[in-house]
Amino acid sequence: MDPTHIFLSLFLTTMLQVLKSHMIATVTWLVALGWTLVVGGSLVWNVRNDERETMDTAYAEARANLNKDITLRRWATDHGGVYVPITARQQSVPWLNHVPGRDVTTTDGRQLTLLNPATAVRQMMDRYAQDYGVRGRITGLKYLNPSNAPDAWETAQLEAFTRGEKREVWEVSDFDGKPHLRYLRAMFMEPGCEKCHAILGYQLGDMRGATGLNLPLASYYQKIEESKRILDWTHGVIWLFGLTGIGLSSSMVRRRELALRQFKAIIDSSDDAIISTTLDGNITSWNQGAQTLFGYQAGEAIGQSIQIMIPADRQSEEESILTRILRSEKIDHFDTVRCNKEGRLIDISVSVSPILNSHGKVIGASKIARDITQRKQSTEALKESLREKTALLNEVHHRVKNNLQVITSLLNMEAGRSDHPSTKAVLKDMQGRIRSMALLHESIYRAGTFAAIDLGSYLGQVASQTLRTLLTTPAAIELRLQLGSVQVGLDQATPCGLLVCELLSNCLKHGFANGQSGEIFVELQPVSGVDQWVLRVSDNGVGLPPDFELKRQTTLGLQLVAGLAHQLGGSLDVGPGPRAVFSVTFTAQKPAPLVLAVL
Numbered sequence: 001m002d003p004t005h006i007f008l009s010l011f012l013t014t015m016l017q018v019l020k021s022h023m024i025a026t027v028t029w030l031v032a033l034g035w036t037l038v039v040g041g042s043l044v045w046n047v048r049n050d051e052r053e054t055m056d057t058a059y060a061e062a063r064a065n066l067n068k069d070i071t072l073r074r075w076a077t078d079h080g081g082v083y084v085p086i087t088a089r090q091q092s093v094p095w096l097n098h099v100p101g102r103d104v105t106t107t108d109g110r111q112l113t114l115l116n117p118a119t120a121v122r123q124m125m126d127r128y129a130q131d132y133g134v135r136g137r138i139t140g141l142k143y144l145n146p147s148n149a150p151d152a153w154e155t156a157q158l159e160a161f162t163r164g165e166k167r168e169v170w171e172v173s174d175f176d177g178k179p180h181l182r183y184l185r186a187m188f189m190e191p192g193c194e195k196c197h198a199i200l201g202y203q204l205g206d207m208r209g210a211t212g213l214n215l216p217l218a219s220y221y222q223k224i225e226e227s228k229r230i231l232d233w234t235h236g237v238i239w240l241f242g243l244t245g246i247g248l249s250s251s252m253v254r255r256r257e258l259a260l261r262q263f264k265a266i267i268d269s270s271d272d273a274i275i276s277t278t279l280d281g282n283i284t285s286w287n288q289g290a291q292t293l294f295g296y297q298a299g300e301a302i303g304q305s306i307q308i309m310i311p312a313d314r315q316s317e318e319e320s321i322l323t324r325i326l327r328s329e330k331i332d333h334f335d336t337v338r339c340n341k342e343g344r345l346i347d348i349s350v351s352v353s354p355i356l357n358s359h360g361k362v363i364g365a366s367k368i369a370r371d372i373t374q375r376k377q378s379t380e381a382l383k384e385s386l387r388e389k390t391a392l393l394n395e396v397h398h399r400v401k402n403n404l405q406v407i408t409s410l411l412n413m414e415a416g417r418s419d420h421p422s423t424k425a426v427l428k429d430m431q432g433r434i435r436s437m438a439l440l441h442e443s444i445y446r447a448g449t450f451a452a453i454d455l456g457s458y459l460g461q462v463a464s465q466t467l468r469t470l471l472t473t474p475a476a477i478e479l480r481l482q483l484g485s486v487q488v489g490l491d492q493a494t495p496c497g498l499l500v501c502e503l504l505s506n507c508l509k510h511g512f513a514n515g516q517s518g519e520i521f522v523e524l525q526p527v528s529g530v531d532q533w534v535l536r537v538s539d540n541g542v543g544l545p546p547d548f549e550l551k552r553q554t555t556l557g558l559q560l561v562a563g564l565a566h567q568l569g570g571s572l573d574v575g576p577g578p579r580a581v582f583s584v585t586f587t588a589q590k591p592a593p594l595v596l597a598v599l
Helices: 003-078 117-132 152-162 194-200 218-269 288-294 312-326 373-417 421-447 455-470 490-511 548-552 556-567
Strands: 082-085 103-105 111-115 135-139 168-175 178-188 207-216 273-278 283-286 331-339 345-356 362-371 477-483 518-527 532-539 571-574 580-586
Touching: 003 117, 003 135, 003 178, 003 207, 003 218, 111 117, 117 135, 135 152, 152 168, 152 178, 152 207, 178 218, 273 288, 288 345, 288 362, 312 331, 312 345, 312 362, 345 373, 455 477, 455 490, 455 518, 490 518, 490 532, 490 556, 490 580, 556 571, 556 580
Parallel strands: 477 518
Antiparallel strands: 082 111, 103 111, 135 207, 168 178, 178 207, 273 283, 273 362, 331 345, 345 362, 518 532, 532 580, 571 580
């Protein structure tokens, strides 16, 4: 190609990349600015809406309090005022001198004075302000009670009421140095009001004053501030998340083309064969790994059917794969056989994924194939080595069991040659102990498991075999087994078997020494609430002798039992009687996995 054309092509490609990068940056800044305006507008609207709702709540509370005051005043008006006892705190109302019957005496001699509706309401307002902080107000341009004189703001509102310009008014202002909502509502002369207020020149229907209140706003302002802090924080978090998303999106767009170029480079440099096909099975892409694995050049393979690499006996596999791909299924690590250009069969592992268009429709298949010939050869070698070592372990356990049985036979022969009862007893005890160990290896050999032993099943076999061996009259003693199932290793199964063997021997020697009948109990049960098990051997024979504790220190069998309990990591406990009960509580250790070095 002409060097000039090459230079122009590289120059145009570089300029397009620069322009694209600049455009992405510009769009990113515009989107970020728009997002900031949206979040800021939302914050302003929510703050103002919250302020409006909070103040509406304050207005509602003010109206409720004022309606209460007006209702009380009308109630008092309906009754012409209220008579109350004259006390040191409540004297006759001086500005009601013109009202007939202001002061009366009851039939029992009590002195009462009249409270007109305005006075009664004002006293209630003062009490309410003291208890709840909401101070009521009764005022007018003409008034009987001097304390009802209006201030400058109230005077202006009363004049507006008189002119009919309004009937109620609100204002937020400081009162006693604190923010309050000031509320006034016009009062008009109603029937019953002339009794006290006609002297001021008012007639029915005249605007004669106003009822109002001052509602503290500190708690409402505090609520507004708390809400504003929450809104500021939440909108700030949302704004930051949005900016982060915009930044990530911009970075993703910028990295997309680079990732595509890198992805193409990775595909070209992969040792695995990466192939794409149409739904008809025609090859559309072919990387260097495919060329190395199958021997075809890209020009030879692209456009050809994928069937050129499939052996004759596996032609149906491709149809099955395409059927699953059409259902948008992905096939992972499908082991099969393919052939290369020379016809040599190759063990491969294939993963197949559907290729989708922008509408999600399957338009082809992408395949990744890996040569697993060496792996399969290594796996077969490992399996063969493992089979050999398993057979060796089985043989070892079998031979150990046979050797122990030989030792048992030798001990039996020696016992037959001896004339000393004590020697025979010792040899017989030794036979039982060795027999329990032989039984363990026999169980392992038959089960084919080398790391874990079902302790309950094993102890049941040990107890049954020991009793059959030691009993001279089988029907005299009955064995009762209650054995749970727990998996342990050889290091715990062996001392447990010896324990049962030794304790059963003691039961027969001492519990049923005179040939009487009875029962022997062997139990293995979990301890409730803790991760421990208890192995217990007991009988209903003659029980423990009075000097048992003294003999316990000198008897070889009991010393052996105590040593075996210690080996288990447990403790031996002897029941108080009268039955002979021997218990060992221990923690069942999880069997360690058997590790075989496969070379």
